[in-house]
Amino acid sequence: MRVMYASNDSLWQQDESFCEAKLHCVQMARILNPSGNWGTWTASAWNAVGVCPYVVGDANCNGICTGSDVTLMVAVFKGQASAPPDCLCSHQPTLIGIWVTADYNGDCMVNGADVTRGVNYFKGLAPPPVPCMFFPPNCP
Secondary structure (H helix, E strand, O other), X not given: OHHHXXXXXXXXXXXXXXXXXXXXXXXXXXXXXXXXXXXXXXXXXXXXXXXXXXXXXXXXXXXXXXXHHHHHHHHHHOOOOOOOOOOOOOEOOOOOOOEHHHOOEOOOOOOHHHHHHHHHHHOOOXXXXXXXXXXXXXXX
């Protein structure tokens, strides 16, 4: 309740979508409990009711994790393409600064290490992508 109240009081806007509300709640949970589990628990609660699910490693937001996701990530880093504007709430740079569907190694950042992990995964040299702990996917 504390997270919801604080989010509503200081972060939510009048026209807030459910996806934005989820992201703001997770952001507030991390502010209120920076070294604890509130962020993960808050994201899990929103995910449990089906708000903003995603497929881990699905950088192009087509519902599956394939090599084309890694290809898109490379193109984005080279400046030759843009990340999807909103991949079921996963790409909200103004709120959390992470393209979460492209986070292959679970460190809640997206950078070259994720591309390397993605390439190695598709070569059979690395385990499957790991979700960001603050934004776990809604598993069916």
